Amino acid sequence: MAMENINPTGTAAWTELQKHFADMQNASMQEMFAADKGRSEKFHIQWNDFLVDYSKNIINEETLSLLLKLAQESGLASAIDSYFTGDAINRTENRAVLHTALRAPESAGVEVNGVNVMPEVYAVKNKIKGFCDGIINGSQKGYTDKAFTHVVNIGIGGSDLGPAMVVDALAYYKNNLEVRFISNVDGDHVMESLKGLNPETTLFVIVSKTFTTQETLSNAQTVREWFLKSAKQEDVPKHFVAVSTNIQKVTEFGIDENNIFPMWDWVGGRFSLWSAVGLSISLAVGFENFDGLLKGAHDMDEHFKTAPHDKNIPVVLALLSVWYNNFFGAESEALIPYTQYLQKLAPYLQQGIMESNGKSIDRNGNPVQYQTGTIIWGEPGTNSQHAFFQLIHQGTKLIPTDFIGFVQPLYGNKDHHDKLMSNFFAQTEALLNGKTEAQVKAEFVKQGIDGDKAAFLLPFKVFTGNKPTNTLLIDKLTAETLGSLIALYEHKIFVQGVIWNIFSYDQWGVELGKQLANSILDEIHSGDVKQHDNSTEFLLNYFLKKKEY
Numbered sequence: 001m002a003m004e005n006i007n008p009t010g011t012a013a014w015t016e017l018q019k020h021f022a023d024m025q026n027a028s029m030q031e032m033f034a035a036d037k038g039r040s041e042k043f044h045i046q047w048n049d050f051l052v053d054y055s056k057n058i059i060n061e062e063t064l065s066l067l068l069k070l071a072q073e074s075g076l077a078s079a080i081d082s083y084f085t086g087d088a089i090n091r092t093e094n095r096a097v098l099h100t101a102l103r104a105p106e107s108a109g110v111e112v113n114g115v116n117v118m119p120e121v122y123a124v125k126n127k128i129k130g131f132c133d134g135i136i137n138g139s140q141k142g143y144t145d146k147a148f149t150h151v152v153n154i155g156i157g158g159s160d161l162g163p164a165m166v167v168d169a170l171a172y173y174k175n176n177l178e179v180r181f182i183s184n185v186d187g188d189h190v191m192e193s194l195k196g197l198n199p200e201t202t203l204f205v206i207v208s209k210t211f212t213t214q215e216t217l218s219n220a221q222t223v224r225e226w227f228l229k230s231a232k233q234e235d236v237p238k239h240f241v242a243v244s245t246n247i248q249k250v251t252e253f254g255i256d257e258n259n260i261f262p263m264w265d266w267v268g269g270r271f272s273l274w275s276a277v278g279l280s281i282s283l284a285v286g287f288e289n290f291d292g293l294l295k296g297a298h299d300m301d302e303h304f305k306t307a308p309h310d311k312n313i314p315v316v317l318a319l320l321s322v323w324y325n326n327f328f329g330a331e332s333e334a335l336i337p338y339t340q341y342l343q344k345l346a347p348y349l350q351q352g353i354m355e356s357n358g359k360s361i362d363r364n365g366n367p368v369q370y371q372t373g374t375i376i377w378g379e380p381g382t383n384s385q386h387a388f389f390q391l392i393h394q395g396t397k398l399i400p401t402d403f404i405g406f407v408q409p410l411y412g413n414k415d416h417h418d419k420l421m422s423n424f425f426a427q428t429e430a431l432l433n434g435k436t437e438a439q440v441k442a443e444f445v446k447q448g449i450d451g452d453k454a455a456f457l458l459p460f461k462v463f464t465g466n467k468p469t470n471t472l473l474i475d476k477l478t479a480e481t482l483g484s485l486i487a488l489y490e491h492k493i494f495v496q497g498v499i500w501n502i503f504s505y506d507q508w509g510v511e512l513g514k515q516l517a518n519s520i521l522d523e524i525h526s527g528d529v530k531q532h533d534n535s536t537e538f539l540l541n542y543f544l545k546k547k548e549y
């Protein structure tokens, strides 16, 4: 089934949602909660180890049914079919989008251009397992016959953010290999990352889908030169492996063909951590945990594929996000995990969400007349409470926020976890209810504040509340639940792309800067600044005059 190109603003649901918005824009969540004691019962989804309570949103049953109608009129059901069955839904690059196949069972029989890709997927998985087992148990050694102690992942964007985020997130399950990540072409970052490493016991994993990315190739080159200061050319195969679709370029770089872990053009960079791009994850936590991550993601895939849309976590979260983005005019969304382990989740999802849905041309090739991709940002709680929560509580912008928390801590520290989770619940309650004038006045009485001082302070101390949040309460942070969580957001991205009628799986917008950087690099090398806009010329000349290296 092909994906249809439907302008969302032309649907009946959109028009009805616009009318409905006029009734809802000033609706009070506090009043809706007061009027309906069973609101959470109505607006939550419980699935496996996940409880998603979305009752703290500015919605009623009509809102939800109109949003579901929008999904239905946008052809979401057939789009989901196309997504999972390998249709070339990435039309501008004429590719299928099949990261879901990487976590499917071998028997799934997923086809690309009539060829079942599962045997290849499992061959690479077996290669990952064999390789990681050898490095972890020390049977595969470095050039001086010592076991490996460190792994350095060299990649950028999707070839860095996913593995870096997961390695951090699963730190509790880590073995004794230390994994570092080099991404930025900033040479200082490279040198800092190499500090203290012993070339005899360090494995380098070069990850680049295209193997043409300037940052990764420069960094790999520099790291190889650093390695060759201690080792010989013939030692390179023992210490350098690569993950790429571009086998020719990898071999040209000098990496042994046996050390190449292939991937496929039907896996987008920002959705690739499930492929061999996740090699450093598997090295850090062992293949069993890597496989657990894939299993958790596959479970979420099944949920997304089969659950009715009103009980479908990615669908409901995507629709709520459309409600705020396209009707309330919300400019951004925040993501606040109440665990330090997920400190890199927001930066990881920034690529997933913003590179996918930051588009302004619809699937018919016309400029869109409505808002698309949301801006996503966030930091773990409770740190973020002491940083930017002021703006979410009392600023002028509406910032729908996802709160992600876990019932069980990993080290079992009850005192800390009770405190952490009391903050988790308190924040969504505060964002919902705010603090009324009457409550503030009552506090003043208790504190003995009265007269002019009380009158002056009153408006500053009132919180309007009515700020929307979703609460994702998950039993425990494991490889499986993490896999499900990441897949949830991947599918949310997909649903929103379908509704906004855009192509979510290309990224032409990052190309122009890359092209210009290449020609500016020539000018920096030659010292001969060519014609640019006046500002760029001015800056380049200033830089060239001052630089001393």
Ligand code: F6P
Residues within 6 Å of the ligand: 156, 157, 158, 159, 207, 208, 209, 210, 211, 212, 213, 216, 269, 270, 355, 507, 510
């Ligand atoms: O930033 C653009 C981009 O193409 C991303 O989509 C991708 O994840 C990243 O560059 C790295 O690309 P590669 O894996 O080919 O080096």
